[in-house]
Amino acid sequence: xxxxxxxxxxxxxxxxxxxxxxxxxxxxxxxxxxxxxxxxxxxxxxxxxxxxxxxxxxxxxxxxxxxxxxxxxxxxxxxxxxxxxxxxxxxxxxxxxxxxxxxxxxxxxxxxxxxxxxxxxxxxxxxxxxxxxxxxxxxxxxxxxxxxxxxxxxxxxxxxxxxxxxxxxxxxxxxxxxxxxxxxxxxxxxxxxxxxxxxxxxxxxxxxxxxxxxxxxxxxxxxxxxxxxxxxxxxxxxxxxxxxxxxxxxxxxxxxxxxxxxxxxxxxxxxxxxxxxxxxxxxxxxxxxxxxxxxxxxxxxxxxxxxxxxxxxxxxxxxxxxxxxxxxxxxxxxxxxxxxxxxxxxxxxxxxxxxxxxxxxxxxxxxxxxxx
Amino acid sequence: xxxxxxxxxxxxxxxxxxxxxxxxxxxxxxxxxxxxxxxxxxxxxxxxxxxxxxxxxxxxxxxxxxxxxxxxxxxxxxxxxxxxxxxxxxxxxxxxxxxxxxxxxxxxxxxxxxxxxxxxxxxxxxxxxxxxxxxxxxxxxxxxxxxxxxxxxxxxxxxxxxxxxxxxxxxxxxxxxxxxxxxxxxxxxxxxxxxxxxxxxxxxxxxxxxxxxxxxxxxxxxxxxxxxxxxxxxxxxxxxxxxxxxxxxxxxxxxxxxxxxxxxxxxxxxxxxxxxxxxxxxxxxxxxxxxxxxxxxxxxxxxxxxxxxxxxxxxxxxxx
Numbered sequence: 001x002x003x004x005x006x007x008x009x010x011x012x013x014x015x016x017x018x019x020x021x022x023x024x025x026x027x028x029x030x031x032x033x034x035x036x037x038x039x040x041x042x043x044x045x046x047x048x049x050x051x052x053x054x055x056x057x058x059x060x061x062x063x064x065x066x067x068x069x070x071x072x073x074x075x076x077x078x079x080x081x082x083x084x085x086x087x088x089x090x091x092x093x094x095x096x097x098x099x100x101x102x103x104x105x106x107x108x109x110x111x112x113x114x115x116x117x118x119x120x121x122x123x124x125x126x127x128x129x130x131x132x133x134x135x136x137x138x139x140x141x142x143x144x145x146x147x148x149x150x151x152x153x154x155x156x157x158x159x160x161x162x163x164x165x166x167x168x169x170x171x172x173x174x175x176x177x178x179x180x181x182x183x184x185x186x187x188x189x190x191x192x193x194x195x196x197x198x199x200x201x202x203x204x205x206x207x208x209x210x211x212x213x214x215x216x217x218x219x220x221x222x223x224x225x226x227x228x229x230x231x232x233x234x235x236x237x238x239x240x241x242x243x244x245x246x247x248x249x250x251x252x253x254x255x256x257x258x259x260x261x262x263x264x265x266x267x268x269x270x271x272x273x274x275x276x277x278x279x280x281x282x283x284x285x286x287x288x289x290x291x292x293x294x295x296x297x298x299x300x301x302x303x304x305x306x307x308x309x310x311x312x313x314x315x316x317x318x319x320x321x322x323x324x325x326x327x328x329x330x331x332x333x334x335x336x337x338x339x340x341x342x343x344x345x346x347x348x349x350x351x352x353x354x355x356x357x358x359x360x361x362x363x364x365x366x367x368x369x370x371x372x
Numbered sequence: 373x374x375x376x377x378x379x380x381x382x383x384x385x386x387x388x389x390x391x392x393x394x395x396x397x398x399x400x401x402x403x404x405x406x407x408x409x410x411x412x413x414x415x416x417x418x419x420x421x422x423x424x425x426x427x428x429x430x431x432x433x434x435x436x437x438x439x440x441x442x443x444x445x446x447x448x449x450x451x452x453x454x455x456x457x458x459x460x461x462x463x464x465x466x467x468x469x470x471x472x473x474x475x476x477x478x479x480x481x482x483x484x485x486x487x488x489x490x491x492x493x494x495x496x497x498x499x500x501x502x503x504x505x506x507x508x509x510x511x512x513x514x515x516x517x518x519x520x521x522x523x524x525x526x527x528x529x530x531x532x533x534x535x536x537x538x539x540x541x542x543x544x545x546x547x548x549x550x551x552x553x554x555x556x557x558x559x560x561x562x563x564x565x566x567x568x569x570x571x572x573x574x575x576x577x578x579x580x581x582x583x584x585x586x587x588x589x590x591x592x593x594x595x596x597x598x599x600x601x602x603x604x605x606x607x608x609x610x611x612x613x614x615x616x617x618x619x620x621x622x623x624x625x626x627x628x629x630x631x632x633x634x635x636x637x638x639x640x641x642x643x644x645x646x647x648x649x650x651x652x653x654x655x656x657x658x659x660x661x662x663x664x665x666x667x668x669x670x671x672x673x674x675x676x677x678x679x680x681x682x683x684x685x686x687x688x689x690x691x692x
Contacts, residue, residue, distance in 0.1 A: 159625075173682060174685055176685070191651075282471050282472065319590035
């Protein structure tokens with residue numbers, strides 16, 4: 001009797017350890033073969049380089065990486081995401097990340113590239129990353145505003161372009177709509193301009209821009225499955241939570257703040273940088289029509305805007321020698337949010353009890369089989 | 373360890389121990405029942421359940437009008453030029469150091485400190501606001517008081533500052549008025565560097581010029597750094613003058629600068645700078661006539677706002 005009890009307890013505890021074991025976080029130990037690869041992630045890359053890189057990621061990791069063209073820009077270019085995750089037979093939950101909605105924020109696409117490389121580099125050896133890759137699919141768009149990004153690479157005078165590249169209408173001769181004011185989330189209400197020559201021009205109507213429409217369409221199709229939505233920007237060192245309208249609070253504001261503050265703490269632990277957390281109207285400015293707000297509005301519970309380095313010294317033109325440290329800290333912040341999201345979904349009480357029952361019954365079956 | 377994993381551990385340990393003892397009895401009497409349970413669990417063990425999203429917010433089909441809250445009475449929409457800016461009623465009383473009123477005011481203090489103490493080798497940025505308060509001054513404007521830490525970017529020395537600001541309101545808005553006293557900043561001794569730089573460029577036989585600092589990749593040539601820093605300090609004069617409670621300025625780039633003949637022992641430069649105004653997200657072009665010497669400090673003699681170039685926006689003939 002005693003032996004059976006001990007044996008069963010032992011099996012149960014073993015199952016617990018396996019189930020929730022945290023792999024030791026891989027520290028960045030670089031082998032010599034990776035040196036060239038390392039240099040790649042410390043430089044900015046133009047759109048054709050990023051496109052080639054996406055192909056390379058698919059080629060080198062065919063069992064976990066696929067790509068999806070989910071829309072077209074104004075200038076008829078593909079908007080492409082990488083879908084990363086260990087394949088499963090069932091429908092999987094998802095994490096959404098997009099970068100480069102504003103063309104001049106070059107550190108953002110650099111971070112998306114870094115993030116992809118990092119999860120691909122560690123998922124085989126890091127238990128936690130492996131578990132998340134099993135249970136989740138990551139949908140990552142390295143450059144959302146493809147036209148604008150390409151334009152910002154054209155020459156020095158176009159470097160600070162922000163918006164899309166659609167032409168103005170109705171006698172307004174300037175170009176571009178602010179994609180992050182164009183979503184169907186209190187569109188046009190606050191923090192926007194109605195003049196197409198201005199940087200926060202919200203468009204002729206919500207979703208006038210095909211880029212915003214592409215994201216809206218994807219999120220709409222996937223909304224039951226998306227656990228967290230991260231949109232990456234610069235600069236300012238902020239983590240912004242919904243909503244951009246000062247009079248509207250997200251119902252899970254407390255949770256968003258708690259998780260956001262946890263992410264900021266994780267960021268600070270890497271290189272000592274302070275990131276301020278709050279709603280946009282509290283810590284920055286009121287705005288409407290943002291993708292973050294839209295994601296929260298359609299029910300994605302955890303929706304954040306990251307504003308990466310710096311705080312104004314270089315601004316949009318962050319030096320390349322800051323790409324790596326910025327990406328390292330942002331990765332820690334993003335992982336905090338993703339881990340929280342994952343554990344909340346997959347360590348629910350029901351899932352744990354089921355696993356325990358299963359293991360206990362297995363133990364009982366084993367013991368009944370071994371008894372004379 | 374996230375809270376959910378901790379909970380998982382606790383609940384699992386308790387329930388598993390209870391289950392172990394119950395199962396001992398079951399094994400002996402209900403072998404077949406167990407077998408059926410095992411089969412059922414295998415079938416059921418599909419996707420893990422989601423915790424219920426409590427209050428997932430207004431559910432909006434994006435083919436319907438999103439749930440919008442009518443603007444409350446305390447929000448006024450004003451039109452500044454072509455752009456609509458919502459001015460909210462600013463809090464009076466104690467300020468939250470991480471909220472925008474304190475951060476905008478701190479940036480104004482930063483601009484002020486640069487106009488007073490900045491040089492090609494001294495460029496100040498604010499790091500943190502510790503505390504602050506603001507107070508309406510009836511029909512005149514708003515007064516702020518701040519305690520903040522600032523950092524000199526070249527030497528990395530930080531200073532603790534107490535500042536008072538006054539933002540006047542009304543027609544023909546004038547510049548904010550700032551007073552600040554800082555401890556610790558004087559630790560950065562720049563005299564030797566400034567003197568060397570001054571002597572190097574004082575003779576007019578080799579006038580310097582440069583452009584796109586930083587460049588698109590954020591790079592600043594070491595020889596250009598003092599000119600970049602000087603541009604930042606000179607820009608502070610404009611940024612200070614143009615600031616109000618609805619703006620947040622940084623210098624985005626020195627588009628170009630040209631050294632002119634030294635006059636009255638002052639180095640002289642024409643600068644074309646790009647300022648980034650965060651709330652409107654606009655890039656604003658200014659031309660400045662700047663002088664500097666170690667003795668006189670930075671002075672801005674002329675400023676000229678450059679109009680936005682709308683025709684410059686037309687698509688280039690590139691295919692990609």
